[in-house]
Amino acid sequence: MNNRKDVPAVMKKPKLKKGEKVAYRNNENSLLLAWRDKCLVTMLSTWNMSISEPVWRKVRGRKEEEMVEKPSVIANYMKNMDGVDTADQYCVTYCFLRRTLKWWKKLFFWFLEVSIINAYVLYKESCKNSNSNPMSHIKFRRELVMALVGDFREGGGASTRGRTSTSDNQQRLNGMLHVIILHPEKNTKIA
Numbered sequence: 177m178n179n180r181k182d183v184p185a186v187m188k189k190p191k192l193k194k195g196e197k198v199a200y201r202n203n204e205n206s207l208l209l210a211w212r213d214k215c216l217v218t219m220l221s222t223w224n225m226s227i228s229e230p231v232w233r234k235v236r237g238r239k240e241e242e243m244v245e246k247p248s249v250i251a252n253y254m255k256n257m258d259g260v261d262t263a264d265q266y267c268v269t270y271c272f273l274r275r276t277l278k279w280w281k282k283l284f285f286w287f288l289e290v291s292i293i294n295a296y297v298l299y300k301e302s303c304k305n306s307n308s309n310p311m312s313h314i315k316f317r318r319e320l321v322m323a324l325v326g327d328f329r330e331g332g333g334a335s336t337r338g339r340t341s342t343s344d345n346q347q348r349l350n351g352m353l354h355v356i357i358l359h360p361e362k363n364t365k366i367a
Contacts, residue, residue, distance in 0.1 A: 178218055183208065192216065197247055199226035211247050224249040266293045270317055292317065 178188050182202075190198050192212040199209045209226055210218045228245040235242055246254075273285050296316050303310035311319070 178210075187218070190216070195245065197226070197228070199247075201226075207249070209247055209249055211250060213244075213246075217250060219247075219249045219253070221249045224252060263290075263293050263297070266296065266313060270314060292320065295320070 177183075184200055186198065187200055187208055187210055190210045190212075192198065192210065194212055194214075197209060197211040199207060201207050205222055207221045207224060207226060208218070209221070210216060225248060227248050229248050229251055230243050231246045231251055232241045233244050267289055271289065273282065273289065276282055296313060299316060300310045310316075
């Protein structure tokens with residue numbers, strides 16, 4: 177973040193043109209770099225130098241690639257963070273996390289989400305090794321849910337106590353539209 181406490185004034189709002197960069201190094205060997213490509217990108221690193229290196233980049237809408245001078249900090253980030261970005265993209269695509277005040281529920285569902293992503297990544301790798309086409313991410317999730325549910329709906333895992341459930345029975349809808357509306361004379365809802 178550019179507006180942090182010890183960031184020099186030169187780095188707070190740098191006015192850079194496309195392709196320009198500005199770098200600042202303090203006594204502890206921390207490098208703060210700002211580079212403008214399509215937008216302003218700032219990086220903090222203790223490992224890299226502020227040198228630039230040529231990188232080939234795909235041009236949107238065209239088949240050819242163009243060479244761009246990128247700072248080595250950003251090039252290393254793009255090269256090494258591919259797996260994390262892919263996993264984050266998978267997590268966001270079909271996320272089932274819900275807001276809750278219970279921290280342990282959020283942690284449980286996050287672990288479940290990460291487990292599903294790891295299973296899908298391993299499945300794709302095994303398909304690549306066996307030269308077969310992997311199924312899509314959504315189809316993998318649906319197959320996983322059906323495998324986990326199993327024959328529970330047919331009564332294999334349901335107990336015999338109590339009323340039988342009609343939640344899977346489509347006859348209860350009678351082919352009619354069921355909408356909750358306000359009763360015209362009372363302040364209650366009717367179906």
